[in-house]
Amino acid sequence: MSVILGIEKLQTQLGKDETDKLEEAAQIHQSQSNIIFCILAVEDSTIQIETTQSENRSGRYASEATLIKRTHEVFDNALPQYDVQVIPAPFLPSPTSVVTTAWLEKMMDSKGVRIKQLAFDTGVDRDSIAGWVSGKRSMSQIVKAMFYFYFTR
Numbered sequence: 254m255s256v257i258l259g260i261e262k263l264q265t266q267l268g269k270d271e272t273d274k275l276e277e278a279a280q281i282h283q284s285q286s287n288i289i290f291c292i293l294a295v296e297d298s299t300i301q302i303e304t305t306q307s308e309n310r311s312g313r314y315a316s317e318a319t320l321i322k323r324t325h326e327v328f329d330n331a332l333p334q335y336d337v338q339v340i341p342a343p344f345l346p347s348p349t350s351v352v353t354t355a356w357l358e359k360m361m362d363s364k365g366v367r368i369k370q371l372a373f374d375t376g377v378d379r380d381s382i383a384g385w386v387s388g389k390r391s392m393s394q395i396v397k398a399m400f401y402f403y404f405t406r
Contacts, residue, residue: 256280256290257275257279257291257292259291259292259293262292262294263275263292263295266295274331275327278327279327286311286315288305289307290302290303290328293340295335298335299336300328300332300336300337304323304339304341305342306320306343306344308346315344317343320343325337349394349397352392352400352401354385354387357386357400358386371403375399377399
Protein backbone atom coordinates (compact mmCIF):
# COMPACT_ATOMS: atom_id res chain seq x y z
CA MET A 254 0.00 0.00 0.00
CA SER A 255 1.20 3.48 -0.86
CA VAL A 256 2.32 5.92 1.83
CA ILE A 257 1.33 8.89 -0.34
CA LEU A 258 -2.42 8.94 -0.78
CA GLY A 259 -3.46 9.57 -4.38
CA ILE A 260 0.00 8.85 -5.82
CA GLU A 261 -1.68 7.02 -8.69
CA LYS A 262 -2.51 10.50 -10.07
CA LEU A 263 1.19 10.82 -10.93
CA GLN A 264 1.50 7.55 -12.88
CA THR A 265 1.87 9.30 -16.24
CA GLN A 266 4.33 11.91 -14.93
CA LEU A 267 6.74 9.70 -12.95
CA GLY A 268 8.49 6.43 -13.47
CA LYS A 269 8.72 3.64 -10.90
CA ASP A 270 12.10 4.78 -9.55
CA GLU A 271 10.89 8.36 -9.03
CA THR A 272 7.69 7.14 -7.38
CA ASP A 273 9.71 4.88 -5.09
CA LYS A 274 11.93 7.82 -4.06
CA LEU A 275 8.85 9.90 -3.24
CA GLU A 276 7.39 7.02 -1.24
CA GLU A 277 10.65 6.56 0.65
CA ALA A 278 10.84 10.26 1.58
CA ALA A 279 7.18 10.28 2.63
CA GLN A 280 7.70 7.13 4.72
CA ILE A 281 10.40 8.91 6.74
CA HIS A 282 8.04 11.79 7.55
CA GLN A 283 5.24 9.39 8.43
CA SER A 284 7.35 7.24 10.75
CA GLN A 285 9.14 10.12 12.49
CA SER A 286 6.42 12.80 12.72
CA ASN A 287 3.18 11.14 11.59
CA ILE A 288 2.95 13.47 8.58
CA ILE A 289 0.82 12.20 5.69
CA PHE A 290 0.80 13.53 2.13
CA CYS A 291 -2.31 13.32 -0.03
CA ILE A 292 -2.30 14.32 -3.70
CA LEU A 293 -5.63 16.01 -4.28
CA ALA A 294 -5.31 17.14 -7.88
CA VAL A 295 -2.84 17.20 -10.76
CA GLU A 296 -3.66 19.78 -13.42
CA ASP A 297 -1.75 21.44 -16.26
CA SER A 298 1.20 22.89 -14.33
CA THR A 299 0.03 22.58 -10.73
CA ILE A 300 -0.21 19.80 -8.23
CA GLN A 301 -2.29 20.22 -5.09
CA ILE A 302 -1.14 18.33 -2.00
CA GLU A 303 -2.72 18.19 1.42
CA THR A 304 -0.17 17.65 4.18
CA THR A 305 -1.60 16.48 7.49
CA GLN A 306 0.05 15.80 10.80
CA SER A 307 -1.65 13.56 13.31
CA GLU A 308 -0.87 12.90 16.94
CA ASN A 309 2.55 11.41 17.56
CA ARG A 310 4.51 9.97 20.48
CA SER A 311 6.97 12.85 20.81
CA GLY A 312 4.25 15.45 21.32
CA ARG A 313 6.12 17.87 19.04
CA TYR A 314 4.12 19.21 16.14
CA ALA A 315 4.93 21.12 12.99
CA SER A 316 3.49 24.53 12.22
CA GLU A 317 1.73 25.25 8.92
CA ALA A 318 4.94 26.79 7.59
CA THR A 319 6.93 23.68 8.50
CA LEU A 320 4.38 21.38 6.85
CA ILE A 321 4.61 23.46 3.67
CA LYS A 322 8.41 23.30 3.80
CA ARG A 323 8.40 19.50 4.31
CA THR A 324 6.04 19.03 1.36
CA HIS A 325 8.28 21.06 -0.93
CA GLU A 326 11.33 19.10 0.27
CA VAL A 327 9.65 15.85 -0.75
CA PHE A 328 7.98 16.86 -4.03
CA ASP A 329 9.85 19.79 -5.66
CA ASN A 330 12.85 17.83 -6.94
CA ALA A 331 10.71 14.98 -8.28
CA LEU A 332 8.22 17.31 -9.98
CA PRO A 333 10.17 20.42 -11.11
CA GLN A 334 7.70 21.09 -13.94
CA TYR A 335 4.85 21.58 -11.44
CA ASP A 336 3.90 24.40 -9.11
CA VAL A 337 3.35 22.50 -5.86
CA GLN A 338 0.44 24.00 -3.92
CA VAL A 339 0.28 22.83 -0.34
CA ILE A 340 -2.76 22.72 1.90
CA PRO A 341 -1.34 22.29 5.41
CA ALA A 342 -3.38 20.65 8.17
CA PRO A 343 -1.36 20.85 11.40
CA PHE A 344 -2.24 18.76 14.42
CA LEU A 345 -4.49 20.54 16.88
CA PRO A 346 -4.52 18.89 20.28
CA SER A 347 -7.85 18.40 21.95
CA PRO A 348 -8.59 21.01 24.59
CA THR A 349 -9.41 18.09 26.87
CA SER A 350 -5.76 17.02 26.90
CA VAL A 351 -5.23 19.37 29.88
CA VAL A 352 -7.44 17.18 32.06
CA THR A 353 -5.35 15.25 34.58
CA THR A 354 -5.96 14.32 38.18
CA ALA A 355 -4.00 17.41 39.26
CA TRP A 356 -6.09 19.65 36.96
CA LEU A 357 -9.26 18.04 38.26
CA GLU A 358 -8.30 18.59 41.90
CA LYS A 359 -7.36 22.20 41.17
CA MET A 360 -10.65 22.89 39.38
CA MET A 361 -12.68 21.23 42.14
CA ASP A 362 -10.90 23.36 44.76
CA SER A 363 -11.23 26.61 42.82
CA LYS A 364 -14.93 26.07 42.04
CA GLY A 365 -15.78 24.57 45.44
CA VAL A 366 -17.16 21.37 43.91
CA ARG A 367 -17.06 18.08 45.79
CA ILE A 368 -17.32 14.53 44.51
CA LYS A 369 -20.92 14.27 45.68
CA GLN A 370 -21.88 17.36 43.62
CA LEU A 371 -20.05 16.03 40.54
CA ALA A 372 -21.91 12.74 40.86
CA PHE A 373 -25.25 14.52 41.16
CA ASP A 374 -24.58 16.90 38.23
CA THR A 375 -23.19 14.28 35.84
CA GLY A 376 -25.17 11.20 36.82
CA VAL A 377 -21.95 9.22 37.23
CA ASP A 378 -21.58 7.15 40.40
CA ARG A 379 -19.46 8.55 43.24
CA ASP A 380 -17.02 5.62 43.24
CA SER A 381 -16.08 6.21 39.61
CA ILE A 382 -15.58 9.93 40.15
CA ALA A 383 -13.54 9.29 43.32
CA GLY A 384 -11.34 6.88 41.34
CA TRP A 385 -10.69 9.47 38.60
CA VAL A 386 -10.03 12.27 41.10
CA SER A 387 -7.58 10.14 43.11
CA GLY A 388 -5.90 8.74 40.01
CA LYS A 389 -6.76 5.15 40.88
CA ARG A 390 -8.83 4.91 37.67
CA SER A 391 -7.56 6.12 34.34
CA MET A 392 -9.72 8.63 32.48
CA SER A 393 -10.90 7.86 28.96
CA GLN A 394 -11.15 10.66 26.42
CA ILE A 395 -14.91 10.83 27.02
CA VAL A 396 -14.42 11.22 30.78
CA LYS A 397 -11.81 13.95 30.22
CA ALA A 398 -14.25 15.74 27.91
CA MET A 399 -17.00 15.52 30.53
CA PHE A 400 -14.78 17.08 33.20
CA TYR A 401 -13.34 19.69 30.84
CA PHE A 402 -16.74 20.97 29.74
CA TYR A 403 -18.19 20.68 33.23
CA PHE A 404 -15.52 22.98 34.67
CA THR A 405 -15.02 25.37 31.74
CA ARG A 406 -18.65 26.11 30.86
